[in-house]
Structure formats: C-alpha cells, structure tokens
Amino acid sequence: MMEPIEPDERAGESTEGEVTAARRPRLSVRLLGLLLVIGSVVLATYLVVAYFAFESGRALQVEQETTARTEQINRQVELAREDLTEGSPHLALTRLDWVLTQDPGNPAAQAMRAEAEAAQGATRTPRPTEPPEATPEGTLEAAAEGEPRAELQAIRRLVAAEQWEEALPLLLALQQRFPDYERGETDQLLYDTYLGLGLTYVNSDKVEIGLNYLTQAERLGDLPQEAQDYRLWADLYFQAVAYSGVNWEIASDYWSDLCAVAPFYQDSCARFQRALIGWGDQFAYYLDWCPAQRIYQQAWNREPTETLGAKLGEARAGCAAATPIPITGTETLTGTAPLTPTEPGG
Structure with a gap:
C-alpha cells in the first residue's frame, strides 16, 4: 500500500490558514x-x-x-x-x-x-404782563421810568417763552443799570433763567456749563428736586468719564449706578455696557480668563451680540483650560490679576 503524499497534507493546511487569515480582516472591519x-x-x-x-x-x-x-x-x-x-x-x-x-x-x-x-x-402758565403805558409828557423822570418798564416787559415775554439765552443778557444789563428797579421780580426772573439754562445744558454735551448755571440759580433760591437730581447724576457722569479707559472696574460701578437711577441720562446704560466689555478686555489682555468670563457673561446677559459672544466663548475655553499652580510658601494662585491703569481700554 502506498503512503499519503505529504504535499497534499501541506496543501490542506495552507488552505485552512488562508481561510483563517481572510477572516481576520473581516473581523477587524x-x-x-x-x-x-x-x-x-x-x-x-x-x-x-x-x-x-x-x-x-x-x-x-x-x-x-x-x-x-x-x-x-x-x-x-x-x-x-x-x-x-x-x-x-x-x-x-x-x-x-x-x-x-x-x-x-x-x-x-x-x-x-x-x-x-x-x-x-x-x-408754564405765563406771568401776567402789564399793558404798555404811554410815557407821560413833560417830565424827565417819567421818561426815565418808562425805559426799564419796557425792558422788563420784553424780558417777561422771553422768560415766559423759555427763551433763556435771549433773556439772560437783558436781565443782567437791566439789573446793572437799574439795580433797585423791581428787584424782587428781576431776581425771580433771573433765577428762572439760570434754572432753565442749567437744566438745558446739563442734558447736553456741555454738562459743566449746565452745572455752573445751576450754581448761579442756587445763589438766588433753593433748587427744586429735579435740579438736585440732575446735579447728582452729572457728578456720577463726570466720575464715570474720568475712570473710563483708565480703570474699567470703577468706571463700570459709576455707570451702573447712573444706569439704574437715570437710564435716559447721557446714554448711561450703553456706556455701562461698553465699560463692562472694556473691563473684560482688560482681564483678557493678561490672559486672566476666569474673571474675564464672569464680566463678559454679565455684559452678554444685558445685551448679547456676535462680537461679545466670540469673546465670551474664548474666555470660557481659556478658563476651562486654566490650572491653578501652587507655589511653596505663598497662597495658591486664583487666576485673577490686579487691574492696572496701564492697559488701554477696549
């Protein structure tokens, strides 16, 4: 009897190995x-x-x-x-x-x-005006009396129409030339004029001029509550302007107070928003992301914009990646840095 041929056995083993090898890629896939x-x-x-x-x-x-x-x-x-x-x-x-x-x-x-x-x-009910009187003839004294009366009539009309700019120089000239003529009334007219000018200018970009007129009015009488309020708001405004671009944290506090009590005054709420963003930019400039995130979030909650959203996203990513590094002998870093007035406002 003849023995099995070895090559056939090897062929069988080879075929079986090829099948196993073919299954491996399929399993991997x-x-x-x-x-x-x-x-x-x-x-x-x-x-x-x-x-x-x-x-x-x-x-x-x-x-x-x-x-x-x-x-x-x-x-x-x-x-x-x-x-x-x-x-x-x-x-x-x-x-x-x-x-x-x-x-x-x-x-x-x-x-x-x-x-x-x-x-x-x-x-605003106009003050009663006296009808013009004819100057009596034949006396110099009557002629002299008629001149301040006519001027006072014109001033009354101007003040009643709230034409403060035109009334002021006429009032001052009348009091200078005739200091004792109807002094009580001319002082009242002058008070009304100063007060009207003060309230007008304090609501414009000439706030200092408005405050000066209010001071002049206060010398003649007590200021009404409205004028006192505007003077307080103007003081907050000047403080906020002084710190804007220098120390955004303090500036934002002043703008926040002004926005809360008088949002209509000097665009205070929009300025508050800009101060918050400037404060956040100040932290972001030093890569102090966690406080920057907090401030940007506050600004975003007030008025979300695409630009602010990008800044907030960057601050969130930076804060998430930040890791406090303990230093021997000192307190652990918190990720906040003190504000300095050297960094320009955003």
Whole structure:
C-alpha cells in the first residue's frame, strides 16, 4: 500500500490558514464598524445634550434680560410718579418718554404721561404782563421810568417763552443799570433763567456749563428736586468719564449706578455696557480668563451680540483650560490679576 503524499497534507493546511487569515480582516472591519457606530451614537447624544443645554441657557439669559428690563421700567414709572408728586413734571415726562421707547404699550406710562403733560402746562402758565403805558409828557423822570418798564416787559415775554439765552443778557444789563428797579421780580426772573439754562445744558454735551448755571440759580433760591437730581447724576457722569479707559472696574460701578437711577441720562446704560466689555478686555489682555468670563457673561446677559459672544466663548475655553499652580510658601494662585491703569481700554 502506498503512503499519503505529504504535499497534499501541506496543501490542506495552507488552505485552512488562508481561510483563517481572510477572516481576520473581516473581523477587524466589523469591529471598526461597530466602534464607528458606537462613536456616532455617543457623539449624537452629546450634540443633542449640548444643544438642549445651549437652548436652556439661552432661554435663561433671555428670561434674565426680560426680568431686569421689566424691573428697570417699573422703577422709572414709580420714580415718575414721585416726580409728579414733588412738582417735577418735566423730569416725570423725561422718565416716561424713556419707558415708552422701551415698552410703547405700557398702560401705566401712557396714562401718567397725559397727567404729566397737564401738570407741566400748568407750571408754564405765563406771568401776567402789564399793558404798555404811554410815557407821560413833560417830565424827565417819567421818561426815565418808562425805559426799564419796557425792558422788563420784553424780558417777561422771553422768560415766559423759555427763551433763556435771549433773556439772560437783558436781565443782567437791566439789573446793572437799574439795580433797585423791581428787584424782587428781576431776581425771580433771573433765577428762572439760570434754572432753565442749567437744566438745558446739563442734558447736553456741555454738562459743566449746565452745572455752573445751576450754581448761579442756587445763589438766588433753593433748587427744586429735579435740579438736585440732575446735579447728582452729572457728578456720577463726570466720575464715570474720568475712570473710563483708565480703570474699567470703577468706571463700570459709576455707570451702573447712573444706569439704574437715570437710564435716559447721557446714554448711561450703553456706556455701562461698553465699560463692562472694556473691563473684560482688560482681564483678557493678561490672559486672566476666569474673571474675564464672569464680566463678559454679565455684559452678554444685558445685551448679547456676535462680537461679545466670540469673546465670551474664548474666555470660557481659556478658563476651562486654566490650572491653578501652587507655589511653596505663598497662597495658591486664583487666576485673577490686579487691574492696572496701564492697559488701554477696549
């Protein structure tokens, strides 16, 4: 009998090895596919969770902004009511006009505005003017008396029409030439003129001139509450301007106070927003991301913009990557650096 041929056995073994080798890549492909499927599921789950978290955060931010805006509007309506009670209809109208720009359909502001307009009209009732009298003939004394009376008549008309700029030089000239003529009335007219000019200029870009006129008015009589309020707001304004670009933290505190009590004055709320961003930029300049994130977030909650969103995202990433480094013999670094006035404002 003949023995089995060895090459045939080797051939069988070779075929079996080839099959096993062919199965290995297939298994690898299947495992890779399974891993890709699992990875896709995990990624999809993460994206869904992240999306809902983002939407939830955005909804919360919108709710916070709406709540803050509603509180500020209600506060201004309340202050306008106090202004009417204290006899300051002009300031009440200023507050109510701001409220109606923010919330045109506000029923309380609309009703109160009509009341404030009526009160302001009552306070602007012109002073009774004397009819022009013919100068008696034949006496020099009567002629001299007729000159200041005519000038005073013209000044009365100007003051009643709130033409303060035209009335002021005539009043000063009249008092200089005739210091004892109707002094009580001319002082009152001068007080009204100084007060009107002060309130006009303190609401413009010439705040210092307005404050000077209010000081002149105060020498002739007590200032009404409206003028006192504007003088306080002007002081906050000057302090905020002085620190803006130098120390954004202090500047933002002043702008915040001014925005809270008088959002209509000197664009205070927009300036507060710019101060917050400048403060955040100051921290970001030194790569101090965690405090920058906190400040950017505050600014974002007030007024979200695309540019601010990019800054906030960068600060979040930087803060997340930051790691406190303990130093022997000292306190652990907190990731905050002191503000310095050397970094230019953003």
